[in-house]
Amino acid sequence: MKSEKISQLTTNRLSIYLRCLKELAGEGQTSVSSDSLADRFHLNSAQIRKDLAYFGEFGIRGVGYDIALLRDHIIKILGLDRSYNLAIIGAGRLGSAVVDYEALRLSSFHVKALFDVDPKKIGKKVGGIVISDLKNFQSVAKKVNIDIAVIAVPAHATPDVFEKIKKAGIKAVLNFAPVRLNADDEMRVRSLDVTSGLENLSYFLTERPQTGERSKPAGKARRSKE
Amino acid sequence: MKSEKISQLTTNRLSIYLRCLKELAGEGQTSVSSDSLADRFHLNSAQIRKDLAYFGEFGIRGVGYDIALLRDHIIKILGLDRSYNLAIIGAGRLGSAVVDYEALRLSSFHVKALFDVDPKKIGKKVGGIVISDLKNFQSVAKKVNIDIAVIAVPAHATPDVFEKIKKAGIKAVLNFAPVRLNADDEMRVRSLDVTSGLENLSYFLTERPQTGERSKPAGKARRSKE
Numbered sequence: 389m390k391s392e393k394i395s396q397l398t399t400n401r402l403s404i405y406l407r408c409l410k411e412l413a414g415e416g417q418t419s420v421s422s423d424s425l426a427d428r429f430h431l432n433s434a435q436i437r438k439d440l441a442y443f444g445e446f447g448i449r450g451v452g453y454d455i456a457l458l459r460d461h462i463i464k465i466l467g468l469d470r471s472y473n474l475a476i477i478g479a480g481r482l483g484s485a486v487v488d489y490e491a492l493r494l495s496s497f498h499v500k501a502l503f504d505v506d507p508k509k510i511g512k513k514v515g516g517i518v519i520s521d522l523k524n525f526q527s528v529a530k531k532v533n534i535d536i537a538v539i540a541v542p543a544h545a546t547p548d549v550f551e552k553i554k555k556a557g558i559k560a561v562l563n564f565a566p567v568r569l570n571a572d573d574e575m576r577v578r579s580l581d582v583t584s585g586l587e588n589l590s591y592f593l594t595e596r597p598q599t600g601e602r603s604k605p606a607g608k609a610r611r612s613k614e
Numbered sequence: 615m616k617s618e619k620i621s622q623l624t625t626n627r628l629s630i631y632l633r634c635l636k637e638l639a640g641e642g643q644t645s646v647s648s649d650s651l652a653d654r655f656h657l658n659s660a661q662i663r664k665d666l667a668y669f670g671e672f673g674i675r676g677v678g679y680d681i682a683l684l685r686d687h688i689i690k691i692l693g694l695d696r697s698y699n700l701a702i703i704g705a706g707r708l709g710s711a712v713v714d715y716e717a718l719r720l721s722s723f724h725v726k727a728l729f730d731v732d733p734k735k736i737g738k739k740v741g742g743i744v745i746s747d748l749k750n751f752q753s754v755a756k757k758v759n760i761d762i763a764v765i766a767v768p769a770h771a772t773p774d775v776f777e778k779i780k781k782a783g784i785k786a787v788l789n790f791a792p793v794r795l796n797a798d799d800e801m802r803v804r805s806l807d808v809t810s811g812l813e814n815l816s817y818f819l820t821e822r823p824q825t826g827e828r829s830k831p832a833g834k835a836r837r838s839k840e
Contacts (some may be wrong), residue, residue, distance in 0.1 A: 397623075399730040399817045406793060430796040466813045467820025474812075481711035488707060490768055491792040491809050496816065536815050542716055559822065560815035562808070566717040568630060570656040576818040580806045582715055582788070584629035586700075586723050587692045589762050589786035591625045592802040594693025596785065 396578075401439055402462050404416070409459040421452035456516070461510050468496045475558075477549050478540035479504040479519045482564055486538055487515040500532040503544075529556045536560040543567050622804075627665055628688050629659070635685040647678035694722045699759050701784070703775050704766035705730035705745045708790055712764055713741040726758040731771075748778070755782045762786040769793050 408429045412420055422440075426433035440458070463469050476483045479502050486492075487499050502514055503522045510521045520528045529537075537553045539546055539561060546565040553561055554575070561577045563569055566584070571577045632656045638646055643769075648666075652659035666684070702709045705728050713725050728740055729748045736747045744753045752760050755763075763779045765772055765787060772791040779787055780801070787803045789795055792810070797803045 395649070395812055399814045400810055402817075403807070403813045406813075407792070407794065407809075429794055465817070467816040469818075472812070472819070474817055481707045481714060485707035485711055486785045486808065489808055492812075495630065495812075497808065497812050503834075535819060536812065560819050562811050562815060568633065568655055574822075576815055578814050580808065580811050581629070582712065582806065583717050583721065584626055585788050585804045585806050586630075586698070586718075586721075586762065587629045587694065588622055588625045588804050589788060589802055590693040590698055590722065591628075591691070593698070593761060593786050594696075596800075 396566070397444075398439055399466065402466055404429070405436065405439070406459060406462045406466065406468075409455050409462070413455050413459060417455055419452045419454055424452070439544040439609075471496050471498055471535065472535040473498055473500040474536050474538055475499075475525075475529055475532075476517075476538045476540055477503045477522065477525070477536040478507050478542075478545075479506070479514055480540065483538070483540035484514045486540060487517055497536070501528050501534060503528070522549070525552045526556045529558065534558055536562060539563045539565050539569075541565060624665055624668075625692065627661070628692055630655070631662065632664070632685060632688045632692065632694075635681050635688070637683060641680050643681055645680055650678070697722050697724055698761040699724055699726040700757075700762050700764055701725075701727040701729065701751075701755055701758075701760040702730045702743075702764045703748065703751070703779075704768075705732070705735050705740055706766065709764070709766035710740045712766060713743055723762070727754050727760060728798045729754070748775070751778045752782045755784065757758055760784055762788060765789045765791050767791060 393416055405425075408425060408431075409420075412425075412428075418427075422436040425431060425436055434521070440453070459558075470488040474486075474497055476486050476499055483504075486515065487502060492499070499515070499517055502517045502519050503525055504510060504519050505522045509519045512519050534556070535558070537558045537560070539553075541549055543565050544564070544568040546569070550563075550569050557574050561569065561571070561575065563577055563579045564581070566581055569577045569579075631651075634651060634657075637644075638654075646654075648659040648662040651657060651662055666679070678757050700712075700723055702712050702725060709728065709730075713728060718725070725741070725743055728743045728745050729751055730736060730745050731748045735745045738745050744755075760782070761784070763778075763782075763784045763786070765775055767775050769791050772789070772793040772795070776787070776795050787795065787797070787801065789803055789805045790807070792807055795803045795805075
């Protein structure tokens with residue numbers, strides 16, 4: 389197996405392959421070809437072969453991939469053969485939704501701490517996790533050995549929260565706030581940005597041929613706006 | 615301006631540039647160079663020039679980009695010069711968090727309908743929006759003219775919800791469920807997948823040199839697991 393860094397795009401695809409392989413294993417299948425994997429899950433078979441070839445030989449021509457072997461290998465590559473402790477910052481609806489997120493229940497990710505600044509929330513529980521005072525982030529995060537911080541606070545509070553995460557020495561951040569966070573090479577920030585997701589969709593809707601009047605090149609009319 | 619399709623990666627970057635330009639405009643700046651834009655927001659200046667050159671000439675060498683002009687142009691490209699009606703499916707914590715999402719308040723995206731299957735929720739309000747019965751999805755979605763559907767239901771309910779969205783003729787979907795949805799070319803699905811985000815972070819944590827013992831090539835030990 390090559391151990392060079394693979395791109396974020398590839399890890400996304402590995403996550404997808406893993407989910408597909410788990411589904412097939414759950415159905416009792418033991419092997420699958422890249423073509424049938426692609427057909428079944430609407431993936432690109434050439435891309436599958438390319439991505440997986442990068443990690444070594446898993447396929448046998450004419451037979452396909454050994455599902456359990458490949459699944460376990462992707463689990464290893466993605467580091468999912470250990471567990472990770474999560475801290476959620478922000479005990480609002482979004483943060484609470486992550487605590488309760490059903491897909492995490494059988495995963496390698498375990499919510500160990502939840503933080504807020506609201507005195508009415510601090511001390512209460514969400515999904516069995518007591519809400520801690522954000523003031524005590526560093527000590528609590530250290531005590532429960534946090535690997536990954538999840539930012540679920542309003543945009544204006546995000547830079548301060550990010551500083552706290554950095555100071556606590558946490559190296560991985562999942563960010564829901566629509567704020568760009570500047571991480572150094574020692575850290576990784578992954579953003580799940582609703583605004584950017586919606587803007588990608590508005591771009592798609594604008595470019596669709598059906599909406600011809602909106603797909604014209606943008607004129608200079610707006611130039612005078614400011 | 616070229617009107618060919620641009621990649622999802624580019625629209626993500628345009629979203630980021632737009633946010634940065636809005637921030638600079640808010641501070642009263644009128645022009646910015648790609649280098650200072652890159653410095654300020656930790657972006658790649660060569661990438662900025664490449665992305666923006668694709669849409670025409672916005673920069674003047676030595677002077678930089680006209681912030682208002684470029685901002686308004688990106689708004690046009692991303693189709694943000696009109697408004698979009700959103701339907702949220704799933705009135706749990708996640709769906710409710712999207713209804714209340716502060717960043718949407720001044721955006722082009724307006725939540726117009728919220729759906730659930732739980733009789734205890736139907737008829738109640740979240741953020742001023744009455745929760746409708748998912749049974750009536752098609753008629754309600756048509757009445758309020760939904761452009762974008764947001765899936766915030768558990769994984770097992772997602773395929774059925776996606777079918778309803780397709781039948782209603784909605785062409786753009788933001789999907790929070792950890793389920794791969796097969797859209798045809800007429801549709802665009804954008805997934806904000808917590809699991810895949812976390813798996814990208816676990817990959818990063820595993821590959822970091824500090825965690826040397828975990829960055830060894832994966833062995834065959836797990837082969838015997840199944």
